[in-house]
Amino acid sequence: MWKNCISTLTRTLTDSTLLTKPLLLREQIRTTFILKRRHVAPLHKKNLSPKKLRNRFYIYDLVKDTNTESPKPIDVILTTFVDGLGNIGEKVSVKPDYAYNRLLLPGLAVYATPENLEKYKHFSADLEKIQYSSPNALIIANILSRVVLSVVMNKEHPWTIKPWHIKVSFRKCCYIVPEEAITLPEKLITGPDMNLENKEFFVTVTINKTEKVNVRCKLHHWSTEIAERIPHIHNFWEDEVEPIYPEFADVLKELPKKARKVENKV
Helix, strand or coil: CHHHHHHHHHHHHCCHHHHHCCCCCCCCCCCCEEEEECCCCCCCCCCCCCCCCCHHHHCEEEEEECCCCCCCCEEEEECCCECCCECCCCEEEECHHHHHHHHHCCCCEEECCHHHHHHCCCHHHCCCCCCCCCCCHHHHHHHHHCCEEEEEEECCCCEECCHHHHHHHHHHCCCCCCHHHEECCCCCCEECCHHHCCCEEEEEEEECCCEEEEEEEEEEEECCCHHHCCCCCCCHHHCCCCECCHHHHHHHHHCCCCCCCCCCCC
8 A cells, every 4th residue: 555655746746747847835924813703703602512604694894904004113223333323322213124124233223222322322422433414424424425516717807716606606506505614725716817727626515514625626617698608517527627726636535426428339
């Protein structure tokens, strides 16, 4: 009898039809369905065999489906500064998937248990850890450091670049930067001077009166007379140009710059 069973099983596993058809592998999914009987089932009497329930007692109404329900956020404590979230020791609420994959597994956060809350209570006072004035301070600094700001000045009338000129130039690029947060180089930039056309300089922006970031700027002269206007340079931020003063070269060299696009010609 056992031999017949084994031979039958062997033939089944080595059947060519099974080997040619791919097997469907299904992962177990953790889902919970909360159901409620539409009709209350009667109780069984003690010491008597239970009676078979009628079909109507097997009709259920769906109360809750966790598969379609959005998970609730969980609280974690950051063990280091995380862009867009917060500083060391701060408790933040994030989605479970994000917390597990982006924070807990890499070791950037721990669960907000009473023990961890007490452990990281004074963690922000540790001077060896990086601290920022706000969760988005580092993100803003990285964005501004990659900006190439076009500063447009008059071609006919004398001028000296002031912080409000830089504020207006930022506003043209959809950045709202307060005038008091802008610091110009110590050496003044005056004009009009066509020798400075399309040359670079830098300004320093202070974020939340704490973080400082240098921003690359390019000077462009503008005239109200159409015949006197300088032709517009498309993608001016891609051109390699000289600094206005040699003293600016070291700072400008440290700033990131967009790579020039090279077109493939066949």
